[in-house]
Amino acid sequence: MCGIVAAVGSNNVIPLLIDGLKKLEYRGYDSTGIGYITALGDVGTERSLERVAQLEAQILAKHLEATVGIAHTRWATHGAPALRNAHPMTSNSEGVSLCLVHNGIIENFEEIKAELLAAGYTFTSDTDTEVMTHLIHQYCVGGLDLYEAVFTATKRLKGLYAIAVMRADEPHRIIGARQGAPMLIGVGERGNYIASDTAALLSETRDVIYLEEGDVVEITVDSHRIRTAAGEFVERTIHTSELSADAVSLGLFDHYMQKETFEQPEVVANTLEMVSGAQSISPQLFGASALELFPKITNILILACGTSYHAGMVARYWLEDVAGIPVNVEIASEYRYRKSVAQSNTLIITISQSGETADTIAALQHAKELHNGLSAVTLSICNAPESALTRQSQLKFLTRAGPEIGVASTKAFTTQLSSLFVLTLVLAKVNGHLSVAQEADYLKQLRHLPAAMQQVLLLEDQIKPWAKAFADKDHALFLGRGIHWPVAMEGALKLKEITYIHAESYAAGELKHGPLALVDEKMPVIAIAPNDGLIEKLKSNLQEVRARSGELYIFADRDTQIETGEGVHVINLPDHAGLLSPILHTLPLQLLSYHTALERGTDVDKPRNLAKSVTVE
Template structure:
């Protein structure tokens, strides 16, 4: 959830550190700081609030150094205060930044206090700094000290360490949290996200679990968890700087909503090329898919809702039992182990800690048939999976996921088609129909985007409300859930979603003139049922906002408002109906004056438990 940057170069690294932290702002944070070696000392600037405030402090101090580390912090242990901000310094000798959570920090804090260390913060990270310092006093070697210290830590971490008397070394380590190395010419970089180093280099090396690495200006040496020297693959990142800039848009969320036709077309392209063939998911995918008898989807947040849509598709089209679990729940319950179950993990970043741990948990039960759907190449979850499908959403900066969600739906529909075809449930005629629907989907999404002015007028009605209800039926119920999540994430309007048929089983008690009710009502086989549910709302004086299809027959009134999306697009309708609820949330947040791209208390990549 936090962000790490670091650099060792032949010129002042402060501008690089600040630029990297600014590119990590989307991940969510409440304080930031940098530390550099300067004049035989560690100089540090830290501030609560935005990176710009810390940057101003660094400029006032005239910070300048050839080696440095930086951090954006999202508070876990200890409140949002400057003493709790990173980097943390021990004995004026060692500076540390850290992502993750150290579970045995209380135990180590007590030991270090007995050894004479005084603590200035409430963080678990200061424990790491003092622990490394403690080792360093004994052996005088920074790499050895970091290796020794991390062996005493229980939990998740990505750390970067510098020392006063080691001006040519930057030491890093990771366990459970992402960390990569950017390779330059006569300079090297580290970061928790490739976006932080892309302005300096495209050549990146992803560290594995348990790795410890030593960086100099001219070399990178990596040691694995067994302390053996290892080589890690070097990748050339395809993330573009343009994707990290706003361009003509006011917010990244707005930009990413409008990028969906292209993101969908890019993700659909290999499906149109290969049709519903197993090779879409890997060279040995057909063998894997032919030996499964059920599907278990594991994800968090928006990705969980994508999986919930897929459950309807997989069971109705492929005829395979499918279960969907929230990763943070799955990893802590006793599961009925089934080695023939396909474990599908979904994560935009590929680093979501709960999802990664749930995958490990499933594999511990003998479930080795694993598939990852992810937007970030070579991230941790795909590397731990037998099969992978990379969505082509491009960089997603806004905390509230938009194009990642709709491209995940495409990946899951591709999985559905492949499984159905392998089981003889998808004939050539139906396959051609699905492929034609995919081919026309980006255009249908663009038509839905063209409804933005009407949706903006609706959003102005929501701005003064504190509660909202979303309803959907069947495969569109998860879209109602996603709409409610988006609204509460960025506008801070309390919103809940229910299957429309559940309305009279409790939620109807909430309905009055102050509770707007958003209804996802496509022209499918449940349309008449949804219309009956709408009548229940009308009878209680509730104001209805219905997203219907062009060929649905809805009567409007002073309390029933209808926006008609393009003509019903069949099985892919959930993708099209996602667009209006995204736009509604975005414009409601604008009307309320909230920080659309960086909503309070939230982070883009959740890499802590």
């Protein structure tokens, strides 16, 4: 949520800022804006409540040019989506003119605001961001230059933030700071840059510096400086990003969600590359010290949010079934607000696409404190190699999904599942629960998985008519049993996210304990029917639905012997994939949501009220 891109260049940076905002649209936003230093040495701003394209039109109409500028996409926290609350925020009095953009939440803004009001400052917005802007302005009026003013202000701020600030009478530089929210420096030939995400800078540079917690930075056209929270100036390593401009472009696809759905066989193959070509698996896939740490594990705690939480729910079945280790899966945003019992020798697994999810990072920190002295091991499964989550974990496994732009997660989920299955096999092997023959068989299944996924995606044309039938519905019910219940949860989440159809998921055996009251001829019921040990139980549950005139839409394995009939619609997947079946059954649910959203005319990639990277609580 929210996005920052800032630039000090030798040429006009306005086009770069606009392009960067377009690359950050996936994060979710309800307003956007740009600030710049004019040729006359003043601060200018343009803001819009529309999409970035509208902001671009405003700017093009005025033929704006600047070599220093900051830009922002805002997802409302403090203050409703309104022009007065859009960024950048300015503070202009007593000969000092500032302009600031901000991601995150300042928790003590009311206390600071009261002080500033008493000092004579007036507020035109409802935001905590304006409080920061005036606070820095006050320090500048007191005689500090912008770098020192920002550094001093950070000592007063409590909460999560990433900011970029510029000052009219210091037109050669931009100052940034981060605490809890992602921010990096881009190092280019024609200037230097600050951004929330590498993708925003790919048109100009792939050389980036990942900032640490508490860093305050300065960029000029040909230099950068980094100061730690302790006040020391440091050098940090420049990384060359593996991302390319093509990776974040639509190509021949109409939407990012569509593109990312069809990328899944490839990215799962990439994620499994080190496994699929091997004759055996090793704990060192998760880090050099895993060989020593994993044999001591006696229980597992999984912390995640949203789609990643569903991945953890699937993994619980695998880990307990194959590895024989008890597992507890917690919603990260709830975990640290209840008293829980810490156990010794716990493997604490955090799962996140971005590695910057505020709730998951906070849950990890709480878990580490709670398990202090109990020989806990921390592992992050993440798509971002230099994220806050991976830096705070002893071990990591990168999902290699590539950039996921669509707000509704697709390939992040299936690559997380693939990674968790590999972890399951490694822990099972360490515990002596995996024979040589079983290991070889599972590796064979993993090698075949991308091809099996490709075959499932070929069902798209069969799914499209179902989407037409769903387009006028207001409610839907998703059913699954056993390991496929979390997949049903994920299917319901996808439908809610991008179609705005109210959808619920249940373990099918729970129908008769309440949800059956919802079923009538107007309620479509989507069921996942793999040919596993629970198929006969599931068939009985489906009969309960038909007896109440519910319309059934069933994704079934080919040999389940569930036939199409009155009120029963069946799409058959390829043969049952055993323990990997949840990954295959996820794909048609994604396609159903995507095509239903197309039929309803909703914004597939940027659904209302949602953000991709949730960096606030």
